[in-house]
Amino acid sequence: MILKKLSRLGLYALLFLGITIISFSSYNLIIAYNIQKENSASFASSQISNHEFDAINKIDILLNSSMYSIIFVALVLVILFTAFYISQRKYGKKIISQQNLIKIQEEDDNYRFLFNNSIMPMAIHQKGKIILINKSGLDFLEAESFDDIKNIDIIDFIHPDKKERSIIRISEVYQNVVRDKPYLEKFITLKGNIKIAELSAISLEINNDLATQITLNDITEQTKYLEEIKNSEEKYRNLFEKHSDAVFIIKDGLFYDCNESAVKIFGLKSCSEMIGQNPSKFSPASQPDGRNSIEKADEMIQKAIKEGFNRFDWLHIRPDNSKFWMDITLTKSILQDETILMVIGRDITEMKRVFHESEKSKEYLNNIVKKIPFPIIIYNDSNEVTFINDAMSNEIGFILEDIPSIDDWWKKTIPDNDYRQETRENWDKAIVSINVENLTVESSWVIDIKNGEKRSCEFFMIKIGNDNLVIINDITENILLSKDLLIAKEKAEESNRLKSAFLANLSHEVRTPMNGIMGFSQLLGERDLDDEERQSYVDIITKSGNRLLNMINDIISISKIDANQVELDISEFDILSVINEIVNFYKLEASKKGLVLFFENKLISDNILIESDEGKLKQILSNLIGNAIKYTPKGNITVTLLENINFIEIQVSDTGYGMKQERLESIFDRFVRLDETLDKTEGTGLGLSISLAYAKRINSEIKVESKFGEGSKFTLLVPFDINHKKPAPVISKPNTKREVLDLTGKSILIAEDEPLNYMILKLFLEETNASVAHANNGAEAVEMVGKLAYDFVFMDIKMPIMNGFEAMKIIKSKYPKIPVVAQTAYTFSEDREKAFNEGFDDYLSKPLSRDKIMEVLRKFFV
Numbered sequence: 001m002i003l004k005k006l007s008r009l010g011l012y013a014l015l016f017l018g019i020t021i022i023s024f025s026s027y028n029l030i031i032a033y034n035i036q037k038e039n040s041a042s043f044a045s046s047q048i049s050n051h052e053f054d055a056i057n058k059i060d061i062l063l064n065s066s067m068y069s070i071i072f073v074a075l076v077l078v079i080l081f082t083a084f085y086i087s088q089r090k091y092g093k094k095i096i097s098q099q100n101l102i103k104i105q106e107e108d109d110n111y112r113f114l115f116n117n118s119i120m121p122m123a124i125h126q127k128g129k130i131i132l133i134n135k136s137g138l139d140f141l142e143a144e145s146f147d148d149i150k151n152i153d154i155i156d157f158i159h160p161d162k163k164e165r166s167i168i169r170i171s172e173v174y175q176n177v178v179r180d181k182p183y184l185e186k187f188i189t190l191k192g193n194i195k196i197a198e199l200s201a202i203s204l205e206i207n208n209d210l211a212t213q214i215t216l217n218d219i220t221e222q223t224k225y226l227e228e229i230k231n232s233e234e235k236y237r238n239l240f241e242k243h244s245d246a247v248f249i250i251k252d253g254l255f256y257d258c259n260e261s262a263v264k265i266f267g268l269k270s271c272s273e274m275i276g277q278n279p280s281k282f283s284p285a286s287q288p289d290g291r292n293s294i295e296k297a298d299e300m301i302q303k304a305i306k307e308g309f310n311r312f313d314w315l316h317i318r319p320d321n322s323k324f325w326m327d328i329t330l331t332k333s334i335l336q337d338e339t340i341l342m343v344i345g346r347d348i349t350e351m352k353r354v355f356h357e358s359e360k361s362k363e364y365l366n367n368i369v370k371k372i373p374f375p376i377i378i379y380n381d382s383n384e385v386t387f388i389n390d391a392m393s394n395e396i397g398f399i400l401e402d403i404p405s406i407d408d409w410w411k412k413t414i415p416d417n418d419y420r421q422e423t424r425e426n427w428d429k430a431i432v433s434i435n436v437e438n439l440t441v442e443s444s445w446v447i448d449i450k451n452g453e454k455r456s457c458e459f460f461m462i463k464i465g466n467d468n469l470v471i472i473n474d475i476t477e478n479i480l481l482s483k484d485l486l487i488a489k490e491k492a493e494e495s496n497r498l499k500s501a502f503l504a505n506l507s508h509e510v511r512t513p514m515n516g517i518m519g520f521s522q523l524l525g526e527r528d529l530d531d532e533e534r535q536s537y538v539d540i541i542t543k544s545g546n547r548l549l550n551m552i553n554d555i556i557s558i559s560k561i562d563a564n565q566v567e568l569d570i571s572e573f574d575i576l577s578v579i580n581e582i583v584n585f586y587k588l589e590a591s592k593k594g595l596v597l598f599f600e601n602k603l604i605s606d607n608i609l610i611e612s613d614e615g616k617l618k619q620i621l622s623n624l625i626g627n628a629i630k631y632t633p634k635g636n637i638t639v640t641l642l643e644n645i646n647f648i649e650i651q652v653s654d655t656g657y658g659m660k661q662e663r664l665e666s667i668f669d670r671f672v673r674l675d676e677t678l679d680k681t682e683g684t685g686l687g688l689s690i691s692l693a694y695a696k697r698i699n700s701e702i703k704v705e706s707k708f709g710e711g712s713k714f715t716l717l718v719p720f721d722i723n724h725k726k727p728a729p730v731i732s733k734p735n736t737k738r739e740v741l742d743l744t745g746k747s748i749l750i751a752e753d754e755p756l757n758y759m760i761l762k763l764f765l766e767e768t769n770a771s772v773a774h775a776n777n778g779a780e781a782v783e784m785v786g787k788l789a790y791d792f793v794f795m796d797i798k799m800p801i802m803n804g805f806e807a808m809k810i811i812k813s814k815y816p817k818i819p820v821v822a823q824t825a826y827t828f829s830e831d832r833e834k835a836f837n838e839g840f841d842d843y844l845s846k847p848l849s850r851d852k853i854m855e856v857l858r859k860f861f862v
Contacts, residue, residue: 121197121218124204125170126211128153140197140218142189149190154214159186159194166199173201173212182217196223246326248343249335253301254278256340265326265347267318284317304330304341313348324349327440348440355462375472379406386467395474397450413447431461431468444475517544549847554686557619561693568616568697572609575648575718576601576641582618583639586625595629596636603643610648610720616694617718620702623687624652624714632656632711647700648720653713659706667704668692741854743770743861749790750774751781751807752823753799757846761794761823764853778802782810789815792860795840797824805838812839819860823848 115122115132121140124132129151133141141157143149158166162185169183182200189195198217203210240247246262248255255274263271266282274282279301283293297314304310310330317323326345333342357368366387369376375392379385383406393399396413403409414420423445430441444458458473520537523529529537560566583599590597628637635655642649659667668688695702699719706712748770752758758774765772773790775781779802781795793811797804808820822840835843842856 121216123154123214124206124211125154125214126206126209128155130154131206131211137216140189140195140216141187142191142193157187157189159188162186170201170212173203184219185216195220243344246343246345246347248274248345250279250301250330250341250343251335251338253298262345265324265345266316267320267322282316282318284315284323287315300328300330301341305332305339308332313352314345325352346440351440351462355464369469372471375474377403377409377470377472378467379409379470380468381466383407385409392472395449396447396472402450413449414445415448427459431463514544514548517541517548520544545847554690557686557690561690566693566697568613570611570613572611573614575608575610576603578614578618579621579639579641579650582621582625586622586629589626590629590637593629593632594634595632597625597629598636598638600638600640603641605643608643608648608720610718612698612700612718613694616698620691620694620700620716621650621652623691624716627687628652628654628656628712628714635711643720646720648718650716650718651713652716653711655711658708658710658712660708661706664704664706668702741768741857741861743768743857746791746861747771747773747788748792748794749781749784750794751778751799751804752794752796753777754796757796757823757848761848761853764848764850767850768857778804778807781807785811785815785818790818792857793818793820794823794844795820797822797835808838808840821856 116134118134119136121137122134123130123137130149130153133146133149138145138149141149155163155167155170166185182198185197185199187195187197196219198219200215200217202213202215204213205211241259243259244261246265247259248262249257255277258271258274260271262274263269266274268274278294279297280294283297286292287296300310300312300314309332312328314326314328315323316326325348327348329344331342331344333340354368369378369387370389372389373391375396376387376389377385377392378387385400385403385405385408388398388400388403398409398412403412410420410424414423427441427443430443441461442459444456446454446456449455455474455476456479458475460471460473462469462471520540524534524537524541557566579599579601583597587597625637625639632654633656637655638651638653640649640651640653642651668691692702695716701717703715703717704712705715743765746768748765750758750761750765750772752761752774753776762772762774770792773784773788775784777799778795781793782802784790785793793808795804795808799807804822804824808822811818811820819841820839821842821844822835823844823846824835832843832845842859844852844856
């Protein structure tokens with residue numbers, strides 16, 4: 001301390017001495033300067049004497065000696081100050097550092113003010129704890145007060161990923177007692193948020209212990225911003241690569257980068273074939289206007305650099321020498337402080353070709369455009385619509401008089417004001433840059449066509465001189481295609497399901513009656529039965545046969561409907577008698593199920609004749625009543641007959657299961673059964689489909705109403721003219737007693753290759769007492785007729801060796817008076833017509849019945 005004071009006194013003494021010397025020398029300088037100034041005036045006036053000349057020399061000496069004194073004193077002071085500073089560093093460095101640091105903490109108000117109010121987070125760290133921190137530091141660590149963080153090691157706020165490195169660096173600051181270089185550090189605040197900051201540390205001594213002053217520069221937001229920039233760069237890179245148009249970057253007049261679309265459009269294998277090349281390499285030697293491609297390309301590039309934007313059409317060439325047009329857009333941009341050009345190119349070769357050809361003459365253009373299948377509208381710069389083509393009128397519905405101006409077009413196609421304003425603003429922005437002919441703009445939106453229907457359309461506009469040509473592409477069907485495909489797929493799957501169910505049900509419907517026929521036929525032959533049991537078995541066989549026949553008839557009917565071979569037998573008949581007949585027929589079947597079948601006649605007159613096909617009408621009603629009995633577990637069925645002005649209304653109502661509304665649309669489809677869950681229900685699922693087809697054929701209509709769980713009502717509307725109503729004729733009751741035809745002495749030949757069919761026919765004919773012979777094929781029949789002139793011939797159509805047609809022609813050529821009747825399992829109308837056309841006298845379809853056989857025989861023997 002004494003040495004320190006002596007050093008300070010010595011320094012002050014030397015400073016005082018130096019100042020005295022300098023002051024004296026300065027005084028001499030001032031005197032010398034004034035004297036010199038006066039002598040200078042005298043010298044200027046040429047009035048200087050020898051005495052004055054000596055004085056001047058003394059003044060020079062005085063000036064020089066004063067200057068040297070000042071310089072000397074200054075050097076001495078520098079040397080002394082340096083020596084003092086070195087001595088102080090040498091003997092008092094440690095003491096000065098400790099006292100200064102303690103003063104910073106405890107006494108220096110200025111330092112405290114700066115520390116506490118610094119915008120940089122600052123903290124003093126000692127012995128593994130934070131002992132002092134400013135407000136910015138508390139905010140950084142998201143602490144409310146110093147109490148929240150006191151006695152916490154600053155290392156505890158370091159992110160675990162960086163903690164080990166920070167422990168080492170802060171330790172090095174302690175050990176080396178030096179200022180550490182700033183470095184990036186990741187922190188976790190009291191609230192768990194992550195922050196990024198630049199950390200710098202200074203070593204200190206406080207109360208004779210090492211400490212560290214830590215200063216942070218919070219760069220969290222900058223880091224987030226840089227990360228966003230990085231993500232943005234990746235996003236735009238993806239947009240660049242995935243863009244459907246060709247996208248390039250030109251730098252210093254050469255291709256710098258390109259996307260995959262550019263590679264494909266230019267017919268290249270990879271982008272590397274384009275990078276570093278001059279654009280002229282992918283151009284013909286000259287453009288269609290005759291200008292050199294290299295020169296014109298440079299001109300286009302320079303224009304874009306100068307004006308910031310340039311758009312034009314350009315003819316390119318691929319490596320295979322094929323040429324193509326592109327709509328090129330050049331946009332000036334800055335990349336890493338260097339000027340580049342963003343290039344977007346769209347292949348417009350086809351569009352160029354079409355419209356270049358159409359420009360040969362306006363008339364030719366109009367003829368071409370008029371027949372283009374896309375709606376087209378042309379309007380001029382005054383917004384007057386000057387042309388629309390046929391497709392515009394046919395598809396959109398507007399003619400030229402409907403839209404005299406483009407404003408009218410906007411109002412009529414987009415009635416909604418807000419949507420129209422938004423759409424038109426976007427469209428106008430897109431076309432504002434069109435200043436060169438043949439450039440295109442495209443967009444899409446929803447419009448209202450003239451009939452009010454909404455359609456989704458694409459719009460393409462091309463500038464042709466002062467005209468604007470807009471092409472409209474209706475993409476509504478494309479948008480709905482996925483929905484239509486889905487619906488079609490579902491319908492196909494449903495159709496396949498129904499067909500599979502139908503085939504499974506058909507197999508069941510065939511096997512069930514066949515099982516009854518075969519089983520009970522076997523029992524009839526094996527057992528000794530009384531008359532009652534035998535009749536019971538016969539009834540079962542008959543019922544099974546009828547069921548099988550009905551199923552076959554359904555399939556045949558559907559086949560006839562598909563082949564458009566449904567023939568009508570129109571006649572006048574009493575509708576009331578028909579309804580009574582069918583209702584009486586089904587009453588027994590209904591009663592077997594415990595059901596009651598009612599008939600309500602609400603006709604104004606009981607005797608009403610209608611003109612229709614009685615057979616088709618009976619089949620329709622049989623299907624409707626049969627279904628009602630089939631799908632009604634309990635309750636009743638009611639058949640109601642009503643008379644209206646234009647039609648007879650027949651209603652079939654039941655109290656059965658009923659149907660859900662979504663089922664009503666499909667119940668008339670083929671293979672659909674009213675309730676597929678009822679496995680025990682008989683039927684092929686064709687009845688209602690046949691009924692609907694027959695109803696349409698006789699100009700009638702079938703309606704259905706149903707409520708699930710309550711029942712259904714089917715209504716048949718049959719045309720009826722009330723003005724032609726007349727009483728039905730009195731019909732005598734038929735004689736139900738079977739009449740047997742006596743053909744004693746007559747000979748009948750049966751030509752049949754199937755023994756079973758022959759046996760059935762023979763048994764029926766034996767009742768007539770006729771002599772019956774058998775031929776196994778057509779050739780045998782011809783031979784047997786040649787030996788014995790038979791009175792009658794039953795001829796099967798399909799037989800081996802010689803079929804029935806050939807045998808009949810030979811027999812008729814020799815014995816034209818012998819009746820020859822065709823018998824076949826084929827029931828189509830064309831088969832019947834062919835039989836008569838070929839020369840058969842009559843026609844019988846299998847299965848044969850006694851009544852049919854007797855009816856035919858009566859024609860020829862009675």
